[in-house]
Amino acid sequence: MSFAEKEGVIWFDGEMVPWREAKTHVLTHTLHYGMGVFEGVRAYNTPQGASIFRLRDHTDRLYRSAHILGMKIPFTPEQIFEAQRAVVHKNGLKEAYLRPMCFLGAEGLGIRADNLSVHCIVAAWEWPSYVSPEALEKGIKIRTSSYTRHHVNITMCKAKANGNYINSILALQEAVNSGCEEALLLDNEGYVAEGSGENIFIIKNDGVIYTPELTSCLEGITRDTIMRFARELGYEVREKRITRDEVYTAREAFFTGTAAEVLPICEHDGRQIGCGKRGPITEQLQNMYFNQVRGKRDFMPQWQTPVS
Secondary structure, rough: OOOOHHHOEEEEOOOEHHHOOOOOOOHHHHHHHHHHOOOEEEEEEEEEEEEEEEEHHHHHHHHHHHHOOOOOOOOHHHHHHHHHHHHHHHHHHOOOEEEEEEEHHHHHHHHOOOOOOOEEEEEEEEOOOOOOOOHHHOOOEEEEOOOOOOOOOOOOOOOOEHHHHHHHHHHHHHHHHOOOOOOEEEOOOOOOEEEEOOEEEEEOOOEEEOOOOOOOOOOOOHHHHHOOOOOOHEEEEOOOOOOOOHHOOOOOEEEEEEOOOOEEEEEEOOEOOOOOOOOHHHHHHHHHHHHHOOOOOOOOOOEEEEEO
């Protein structure tokens, strides 16, 4: 079924609008130039009912992204926060993927982008898993992309901006066409940056967990969660520049992201990673993550926001 034909409601500029009526004009500025910001958020079924994971952090990042792009969101963070709870509740969802987005209106076109209104939507729908359930154990195959991750002075890499993802779409299409499930993008100096929509971690034979520095890659909320879990378990986590061949020779490797969650990597550029499936440290962190988001751990209870 097309997304345009789903049932339910979408929060649109402060009102709950029937899903099929949540429309905008074809000359909407963001549709033409990509100047908008968004978030990907998840709600999980917990013993207390549907609960949104790290909602405050996602909402804060949405506002940081808008500030970077010079967009003034016409709603308070608390209103966007509550709108996300409301759409999950109104659509009767026990688990959901949420998409808050802010975009520029149709008052005019052109690169000047002035005197434009800012509109906000929040949608929520069922999206059980980004990959097949088997991939959470067996892992996925990735390839190094021919597309370079944005340079920090070419686009604003700390903004989760709509237009930034053209690069990711091209990289992912290339990877899928080559028989892989995901892409790995390098930065402009040839160092590992991130996946098409995920942060990456590798584990070497020294047992240390490594992840790229936050230069050209997005400051992932799931990334931060996993780093905290790793340190809780006593592992050393280092942020550093990582070369492609370091991934080839890693004992374990995995992606993290709100959509991908914690996703093992079994092969990179035709080279088997470690044992060729999810490794023991990845499994530990993956289990902690799913227990956390489903309300089965007492760690950081403020990360859970009940829907009702």
